[in-house]
Amino acid sequence: MASFDFQGKSIYYEEYGQGKPLLVLNGIMMSCKSWAEFVEPFSQSNRLILLDFLDQGRSARMDGPYDQAIQAEVTLALLDHLGIDRACVLGISYGGEVALRFAIGHPQRVERLMLFNTTARTGPWLGDIGDAWNLASGDADAYYLTTIPVIYSPAFYREQQDWMAKRRETLRPVFGDPNFIQPMIRLTNSARSYDVTDRLGEIQAPTLIVSCQQDYLTPMEEQQLLHQRIPNSHYVVIPGSGHASMYEQPMLFAALALGFCNTSKAEYHIT
Amino acid sequence: MASFDFQGKSIYYEEYGQGKPLLVLNGIMMSCKSWAEFVEPFSQSNRLILLDFLDQGRSARMDGPYDQAIQAEVTLALLDHLGIDRACVLGISYGGEVALRFAIGHPQRVERLMLFNTTARTGPWLGDIGDAWNLASGDADAYYLTTIPVIYSPAFYREQQDWMAKRRETLRPVFGDPNFIQPMIRLTNSARSYDVTDRLGEIQAPTLIVSCQQDYLTPMEEQQLLHQRIPNSHYVVIPGSGHASMYEQPMLFAALALGFCNTSKAEYHIT
Amino acid sequence: MASFDFQGKSIYYEEYGQGKPLLVLNGIMMSCKSWAEFVEPFSQSNRLILLDFLDQGRSARMDGPYDQAIQAEVTLALLDHLGIDRACVLGISYGGEVALRFAIGHPQRVERLMLFNTTARTGPWLGDIGDAWNLASGDADAYYLTTIPVIYSPAFYREQQDWMAKRRETLRPVFGDPNFIQPMIRLTNSARSYDVTDRLGEIQAPTLIVSCQQDYLTPMEEQQLLHQRIPNSHYVVIPGSGHASMYEQPMLFAALALGFCNTSKAEYHIT
């Protein structure tokens, strides 16, 4: 619906509703479109801002490799462009990584931070998974089978077989399209050296951390580490979900995000 | 702040704010006063209604034994008194039990149901704990030591030692007061035959079920049972909390309650 | 060390020590050699029998596709060949699947059953993972990156980086060798229609079920299902291990296996 210029690249974003700004940062395979089901509830009491990162959705493609840090700069540029001083920032997976980079680099711009399925680092194990994705990128079926079972839980697969079958039909041409796959490879590589472990203590905003019990890509140990290191953090677990919590548990996803973002009070004095 | 007559007994309640009605049902030792820290956030966008059950707080005392079912009647009478057709109903512990009875008996009156630290039944084990409380009721220190470690997690004890020490000073005279202890015994006994296990399938409202990992009184297995049996239920776990989640994790308690109550959408069509 | 003929195919096995027979069934990528570190403790008080399934290690290769059921026939033939009436049967992963088939088909031949990292079925999700493996089989690096991160936990990766690097060097030529990869594809496909869910109730032997908390391939839900359905089953969880429990937690693996196999008593009358 709108775009702005970032270092000569066009950045696509969408805005809905009015109220406390709520900025939502995509997972790696996502785009603004992925939030269609959430636009109504998320904009009911908030000014919702969706953003396609560089190499995502309708934002510009990059020409070569880059570091994920640039996506945090994009995020900052968007808030500046919109004249927003402070926003509640929600990130899932790759978007959670950018949210962490942004909250560390610009603490005064983050009112509250909501992290779903997020890790503080790309360790050797996650690095190998990224390499597996990239090696499978030449074949749409291989790419589907290498990425999708990692993202959805076995129970979701079992209970949503029709949806999964349709999703496979939808994704096959996408995964065979170099215009999608080449950016995916660059996005994957951009997180390769990601590690903010030692800077988590700098985060000042009240922070919600959400783990999912069947999350294979960013397992619960990763969020436990976030919770130990982020000073004012609050930690919950969704027992019945894989990595894609927004698809597997949309009602809990929305309730947690909106509840944490909009509750007027962040300090309680037990009496 | 207000009261109404229920079968010749005065029932005390409090009202704050405007918006979608949010009725909050107390745990066994609680009263309207226990929610002081939550009145502001809970009434920010909602019409908040607090209620003292029979034998609680400023509501009338009972003369002899009774069944917990009467508290669901009190709940119904309050909504009728206030002319509220449908409310979001939040219950914790004993209040969650009454909320379940109410949602089963009057499904059309419950818009959404939020259950914190709740069980579907008083089994033989929980029955023995109730008996232990009652046997300790003649001595304020024994009552404190029999009830309180069951309610708070070891970690909370360790991290809030000053608060716990003050709480003990506050509670000692209360636990020595027959005007508190005799009602507590009756309230405890009123739940003795409680078992709604076989009727959970009748609940129609979207339901949030919250477990706490260090909850000894109503352990996670109980909420897993609720989740299996309540059709449209959503289940989350707070890893760092004992039974009194509202005291141990007030920010998460508020975020979950308000997020689930106020999110405009309860049906998501994953796409 | 020895072999026998099964339907015209040579089946390789190894035997060590004396005592109650303990038959160990390999995971899909394993062979008798994989147990080198366990031969000494496992044969200290037991007659240890290791077995290469068809298409594994030094047993014969197959010519085309087959069903995993044949591996249970191989297992039976081996016990017959050795004149062993009843054995304790331990299986891990693919070997656990064969152990379940065998225990269902020949309950009188199983004294105790020990299942590590085992599922009762190849559901749609696990099927997709198998397909991903097969699609990656043309490239040694792709095969490594698609299979190995699924098998080892992130923590093991992090703590055993040198070992993992050496392992990659060792596995690269293996994964590039059609004599390994073609059998692997057939083994993978042989489990495609595996589902013993409805027959678990027939198992008579005392059964040990071991889950690992970071097991992605056969997550804990699968073993919980086994435990619910296998009558005389006992369930433990190793919190710090991925799918390859024998590599990640060898001391616990050995203690659980030998303790359960050799404890003289399987019925306790609490008094």
Added chain:
Amino acid sequence: MASFDFQGKSIYYEEYGQGKPLLVLNGIMMSCKSWAEFVEPFSQSNRLILLDFLDQGRSARMDGPYDQAIQAEVTLALLDHLGIDRACVLGISYGGEVALRFAIGHPQRVERLMLFNTTARTGPWLGDIGDAWNLASGDADAYYLTTIPVIYSPAFYREQQDWMAKRRETLRPVFGDPNFIQPMIRLTNSARSYDVTDRLGEIQAPTLIVSCQQDYLTPMEEQQLLHQRIPNSHYVVIPGSGHASMYEQPMLFAALALGFCNTSKAEYHIT
């Protein structure tokens, strides 16, 4: 069956079988008799040694308060009396605490250490529970209801109602007997200042740590702390058990104890 003199007090112990010495240390309410069901399996391949601590079973009663440290001295005296240089030491609950004290004070006497339902410290929370027990000690029913639900899981209560009813009949006269209750109070108080947290790093023996998911008295967090701090420790969880793991899961209890004690190998070189 036998006794020896410790500082003028008679210490009762029992011995069975031959082999590697396995010393078993009682929980607070237990005595040698409690192990009746385990004597056969535990002495099948081991020299089993059972011990009644001071103020337990058939050992001498104390005259006044004392520190739990004396029980570690009793343990040392017993090994000396029997001429045993090194033993595998198993402790449950109070016995686990003494086992930790002993392993810290006399590392060269412990070959392997097995800790069931054990904590490293009596924190303020556990202290309050001990006080609750002591305050209830004047009344057999109150003592039963204050101690027993804390020890057994809700599921065990539900599934073993007959056994629990019989147990209550058995325990009522015991809990009304000052010869049992006065020692129980002293034993409880003896652990009041127990805290070996800072010395756990000194333990040298391979150590097995067993948590039970419904253990309220010594919850899983306590064993996670033990596992973090004890260098050569191995950690497993029994999902279906309360504090009294030997009663709730005797087969797993025996398998874990004997497997860990008797496995010939404690160092594995993954290859």
